[in-house]
Amino acid sequence: MRRLLDWRGHAVLALAARLYLGTIFLVACTHKIADPGAFAIDIATYQILPLGVVNLMAIVLPWVELLAGFMLLAGLRTRAAALLVAGMMAMFTVAIAIAVSKGLDMSCGCFASQGSAEDPISWRTIARDMSWLCLALYVLVVDRLPIGIDRMLGAAGQPRSINPSKEQS
């Protein structure tokens, strides 16, 4: 297990996963930030959250998506960003699964506030979200020295760590 985690290729694979997830989150938050009212209706359509929480969610969630997406792209506090993305993906997956199991004919509201005819939720949506959840967990678990600001700051703060062979010897 340790050897598996030590593989240096993880940094590159995780970078690809981060760029992919970060872009998705930046794209997803755009319409929500632009029109929180429409996003609030999207949330209400799930019929899961109490009414008093719906607007707060619509106001806060897009900005958390924006920050997490930016942090993933920049490699800034990457584990925290991956943790946030994983948490949000788990939350979205559960919400969509509940809606699908109820038989609600609706759109997920992930990338645009639109009707069910354009983008209906289905088990495929759940599978897609679960694959993104897996990617976020992959980054969280294996990306130990993320390429980006984290690595630059880490190297700057600890200059002797650039040559690990000498450190270990």
Add this chain to the structure above:
Amino acid sequence: MPGVAARVAGRRPLHSLRTALRDALIVVLGGAATGATVNALRSHGIPFVQKTAYQILVPCPEGGGDAPAIAASDPAVWQARTLLVDARTAALHRRWHPRAALHVPFDYLEATPPAQVRRIAASGAARVVVFGDGGNPDSGEQLARELAGAGIRNVRFVEGGAARLEEAAATRGAP
């Protein structure tokens, strides 16, 4: 400095899970503060707590079965062992309907009474052909699906509804 070496070798993450949790919490708080500020400043901001329920329209799950379309000119429509079912309103049914057509008005809000479904099931017909208003959605198609979902076999609906059926009846000289 074995700790640094371990981090670079990938054995230990740059940030521990506890640090990541702390950072994540800070991001959530930061996101909440930003969102609240932006919402308060924008002209079309929404109230933080919604007082009245949102008017959401989510169609109820359709429990219907599979009911293919059939052309009004299809000879099977006019065979003796076919039960024709009129899904239209009473007024439209009175205006015109084929002889022996059973009137079962389709209601978009209420399910068809079980007694009507049992009557159709007990008819002994080889097939059930439903015709409606031919609109979009077509009441005939909706009723046909509902009947198929209720277990009635070999249910079809007339494509184009009563208007096409009336034309076909006139062509065939059917009453």
